[in-house]
Amino acid sequence: MNRSVPAPVVCFGEMLARLSPPAGLPLARATALDIAVGGAEANVAAALASLEQPARMLTVVPDNPLGRMARATLASAGVDTGTIATGPGRMGLYFFEPPAGPVAGRVTYDRSASAFAEASPNDLDFAGALDGAGLLHMSGITPALGPRGVELARAAQAAARAADVPICFDGNYRANLWEAWDSNPREILRELVGEARILIGNHRDISLLLGETFSGDGPDRRREAAEAAFAAFPSLELIASTARHVETGQIHRLAARVDRRDDHWQTGEVRIEGVIDRIGTGDAFAAGLLLRYLEGASAQEMAKSALAMAVMKHGITGDMIFASRAELDAFDAGGGDVRR
Numbered sequence: 001m002n003r004s005v006p007a008p009v010v011c012f013g014e015m016l017a018r019l020s021p022p023a024g025l026p027l028a029r030a031t032a033l034d035i036a037v038g039g040a041e042a043n044v045a046a047a048l049a050s051l052e053q054p055a056r057m058l059t060v061v062p063d064n065p066l067g068r069m070a071r072a073t074l075a076s077a078g079v080d081t082g083t084i085a086t087g088p089g090r091m092g093l094y095f096f097e098p099p100a101g102p103v104a105g106r107v108t109y110d111r112s113a114s115a116f117a118e119a120s121p122n123d124l125d126f127a128g129a130l131d132g133a134g135l136l137h138m139s140g141i142t143p144a145l146g147p148r149g150v151e152l153a154r155a156a157q158a159a160a161r162a163a164d165v166p167i168c169f170d171g172n173y174r175a176n177l178w179e180a181w182d183s184n185p186r187e188i189l190r191e192l193v194g195e196a197r198i199l200i201g202n203h204r205d206i207s208l209l210l211g212e213t214f215s216g217d218g219p220d221r222r223r224e225a226a227e228a229a230f231a232a233f234p235s236l237e238l239i240a241s242t243a244r245h246v247e248t249g250q251i252h253r254l255a256a257r258v259d260r261r262d263d264h265w266q267t268g269e270v271r272i273e274g275v276i277d278r279i280g281t282g283d284a285f286a287a288g289l290l291l292r293y294l295e296g297a298s299a300q301e302m303a304k305s306a307l308a309m310a311v312m313k314h315g316i317t318g319d320m321i322f323a324s325r326a327e328l329d330a331f332d333a334g335g336g337d338v339r340r
């Protein structure tokens with residue numbers, strides 16, 4: 001029997017090149033930097049395509065080797081790169097100093113005036129990308145880039161509305177970006193989340209959106225936050241979040257939670273020892289969630305796969321995870337010895 005090909009998820013947002021010194025060597029004293037391709041929405045596209053859920057990237061990159069590297073990286077995961085435009089401007093960069101022992105990790109952005117941040121909605125083929133799509137995935141990073149980012153995010157949502165494509169919005173709050181301009185994140189994010197069917201964000205994101213504090217980390221407080229968000233945003237169908245406890249830079253505990261209007265599920269905590277790279281774990285989570293959401297899975301199954309993807313990503317260097325569906329199915333959060 002032929003399994004019909006699922007409609008693609010369109011991932012819209014900026015791609016970045018990440019430069020990082022080895023753990024333990026501060027950037028200011030580094031002599032060599034490792035390079036990797038990232039960008040929250042692109043990370044989701046790569047993970048979904050690796051899981052055999054078709055994904056299409058919608059972005060603008062410069063016509064230079066860094067832009068080509070971004071495109072080639074996604075293509076190697078099987079992402080449809082036909083709606084990646086090229087435009088004037090530079091590749092956005094960020095520097096990542098990994099946490100090392102007692103020293104916390106740090107991100108330094110160098111992304112202003114990038115090809116994406118300078119783009120106007122006319123530079124992107126929103127309608128073409130969304131034609132036949134099953135979902136638009138975007139995040140709070142695009143509007144955080146500045147007034148042009150807000151315009152791009154609004155244009156993406158308008159195109160999704162016109163094409164009748166539901167929206168998944170990942171809060172991805174980046175304080176450093178919002179604080180770099182005269183922004184009003186609450187007002188802008190409220191407007192954008194108002195269009196979404198799925199929100200990826202925890203009780204702190206919801207506190208920011210509603211201007212009401214949901215402090216405390218217990219499941220009851222999270223349910224209260226989710227119910228307040230469902231009341232404030234009539235289009236929302238599902239809210240997903242991780243609950244992370246950081247013991248040290250290398251030891252984290254992680255659980256996943258899915259709230260719908262009439263049910264919810266929170267997984268048990270997985271203790272992750274020897275974290276290799278936590279960047280992109282939220283995007284791996286999003287991919288595991290969306291994979292199952294599009295299959296019509298239960299809240300429990302969505303939370304389980306989202307958690308498995310996020311936990312696996314902690315053991316992988318770089319921003320992206322290219323896990324296969326078989327690897328996801330076989331994943332045992334307890335880890336293990338070499339398979340041979």
Ligand SMILES: O=C(O)C(=O)C[C@H](O)[C@H](O)COP(=O)(O)O
Nearest residue numbers: 038039040279280281282283319
């Ligand atoms: O910071 C940005 O603007 C980026 O897009 C770079 C990274 O690829 C994502 O931040 C990863 O996101 P997480 O999965 O939440 O760790």
